[in-house]
Amino acid sequence: MAGLKDYVNSSVADNREQIEYHVEQILKLIGEDTNREGLLETPARVTRMYEEIFAGYEVDPKDVLGVTFDENHEELVIVKDIVFYSQCEHHMAPFFGKIHIGYVPSGQIVGLSKLARLVEAVTRRLQVQERITSQIADILDEALKPNGVMVVVEGEHLCMCARGIKKPGSMTVTSATRGTFRENAASRAEFLSLLKG
Numbered sequence: 001m002a003g004l005k006d007y008v009n010s011s012v013a014d015n016r017e018q019i020e021y022h023v024e025q026i027l028k029l030i031g032e033d034t035n036r037e038g039l040l041e042t043p044a045r046v047t048r049m050y051e052e053i054f055a056g057y058e059v060d061p062k063d064v065l066g067v068t069f070d071e072n073h074e075e076l077v078i079v080k081d082i083v084f085y086s087q088c089e090h091h092m093a094p095f096f097g098k099i100h101i102g103y104v105p106s107g108q109i110v111g112l113s114k115l116a117r118l119v120e121a122v123t124r125r126l127q128v129q130e131r132i133t134s135q136i137a138d139i140l141d142e143a144l145k146p147n148g149v150m151v152v153v154e155g156e157h158l159c160m161c162a163r164g165i166k167k168p169g170s171m172t173v174t175s176a177t178r179g180t181f182r183e184n185a186a187s188r189a190e191f192l193s194l195l196k197g
């Protein structure tokens with residue numbers, strides 16, 4: 001069997017058969033009968049699901065903000081409540097919630113849908129919440145060179161609810177600030193007050 005490094009830069013679509021094979025092995029190893037009717041299609045279903053939940057590997061998040069527009073608006077722009085679903089890299093268990101993105105342009109704006117596309121590209125892969133938060137802030141900062149960026153992520157982690165410490169309902173909140181939001185408490189306060197509205 002090929003070693004892991006042979007698969008660097010490959011994706012679910014390149015490896016469907018192998019993934020199906022290994023899912024079937026896991027089903028056997030947990031004591032299941034892989035010939036029973038309900039499980040016959042499960043390796044293929046799991047592989048199709050992986051194509052969706054790991055679709056981020058097909059995209060370079062930096063490419064999502066490739067098109068920007070010249071615009072003189074230099075006040076806060078926020079897109080809030082962008083729903084995300086990701087997989088924690090420690091347990092491969094889902095975590096999900098909402099992402100709020102704000103920036104103060106400095107000559108360049110970006111199509112609003114591109115912010116949601118950026119969320120998809122960054123979250124549809126194995127992640128930790130902190131890295132999602134800082135990657136979104138850094139990619140926006142790099143692409144738009146704005147006066148400031150602030151990202152807040154609220155996530156519920158199934159690895160903390162369904163297993164381990166078992167604390168359903170606990171919410172992890174992470175934030176990243178760049179530029180004016182890092183330097184200026186009033187900017188952070190304005191962003192947070194607009195999230196409440």
Ligand SMILES: Nc1nc2c(ncn2[C@@H]2O[C@H](COP(=O)(O)OP(=O)(O)OP(=O)(O)O)[C@@H](O)[C@H]2O)c(=O)[nH]1
Nearest residue numbers: 088089090091127128129130157159160163164165
């Ligand atoms: N910082 C951070 N931790 C995460 C995230 N997702 C999962 N974790 C944590 O990753 C840690 C992995 O800890 P380990 O001690 O290696 O694994 P474990 O024995 O399964 O840990 P428990 O969950 O405490 O049972 C756990 O504390 C998880 O809560 C995340 O997005 N950010």
Ligand SMILES: [Zn+2]
Nearest residue numbers: 088090091159
């Ligand atoms: Zn986890």
